[in-house]
Amino acid sequence: MNLLTLLIRCGLAVLLVSALPAQAAGLQPWQIVSGDLPPFAIEHTPKRPGLLVELVEAMSARAGQTSKVQFFPWARALAMASSQPRTAILPLTRTPEREAGFQWLVRLYVQRFAFINYRSKPPINSLDSARQQRIVVLRGSPNYLQLMQNGFLPNQVVQASSTEEMQRFLERGLVDAIYGGDVINLEKVRSSGRQLADFQVGMVLASGDVWLAAGKGMEEAERNALQAAYDSLQADGSLARLFARYGLTPP
Numbered sequence: 186m187n188l189l190t191l192l193i194r195c196g197l198a199v200l201l202v203s204a205l206p207a208q209a210a211g212l213q214p215w216q217i218v219s220g221d222l223p224p225f226a227i228e229h230t231p232k233r234p235g236l237l238v239e240l241v242e243a244m245s246a247r248a249g250q251t252s253k254v255q256f257f258p259w260a261r262a263l264a265m266a267s268s269q270p271r272t273a274i275l276p277l278t279r280t281p282e283r284e285a286g287f288q289w290l291v292r293l294y295v296q297r298f299a300f301i302n303y304r305s306k307p308p309i310n311s312l313d314s315a316r317q318q319r320i321v322v323l324r325g326s327p328n329y330l331q332l333m334q335n336g337f338l339p340n341q342v343v344q345a346s347s348t349e350e351m352q353r354f355l356e357r358g359l360v361d362a363i364y365g366g367d368v369i370n371l372e373k374v375r376s377s378g379r380q381l382a383d384f385q386v387g388m389v390l391a392s393g394d395v396w397l398a399a400g401k402g403m404e405e406a407e408r409n410a411l412q413a414a415y416d417s418l419q420a421d422g423s424l425a426r427l428f429a430r431y432g433l434t435p436p
Contacts, residue, residue: 213270216269218254218265219238219256219275221349222235222276224236225237225238226238236433239427242254250407254275260324260346263325267286271402276296276397282330287399288401290398290399290408291397296393298331298393300362301363304384305383314387318361318362319362320342320360320361322343331391332364368433
């Protein structure tokens with residue numbers, strides 16, 4: 186990107202962002218919810234609350250609607266965003282099943298869904314192998330439906346309330362493998378004090394765009410301002426610096 190293009194993008198973003206407060210006058214404040222999904226959203230660590238938490242809070246501030254992300258069990262956060270007006274959620278994977286139920290505000294990242302098990306066991310590198318295992322997924326994620334669509338049986342798939350519970354199910358031998366976001370589940374291993382070298386990532390079954398989304402009630406001007414805020418963070422280098430602090434690359 187040359188300097189002129191960068192200046193134009195920054196200028197347009199600032200104009201759009203600065204226009205929001207007047208356009209959004211009279212609207213109720215919005216709230217943002219998430220679950221403990223490191224490194225994107227990290228509960229109980231206010232100085233390092235997660236890559237996408239920091240990104241969305243920065244976007245919110247630039248858009249003139251400063252708001253802090255609140256943490257809940259993921260299924261509860263999803264239910265809140267679905268039923269309560271002006272409640273946004275992150276990081277939400279965009280799927281055909283969810284398409285009509287949410288306002289898709291800003292695309293944030295792309296994640297891969299993979300099978301993860303102990304290195305002491307054979308890696309799960311095929312669907313035939315995976316279908317012989319007991320699998321745990323995060324309740325409220327798209328992962329349960331993905332497995333059902335690929336020939337798994339309901340009685341071999343367990344739904345956990347958190348990524349920590351997924352790890353505990355694996356440790357206790359209640360399941361043979363985790364299926365979910367590889368970045369999220371491996372970061373949970375590392376941040377919880379478990380040994381990353383004990384785990385291996387097998388077959389990637391699916392991938393999906395991760396969004397900031399809301400069930401209903403967000404105005405078009407607010408959506409435009411949030412996108413403009415994202416664009417301005419990208420244009421001035423803030424986005425790349427934030428991703429680098431978490432060891433990841435922007436989409």
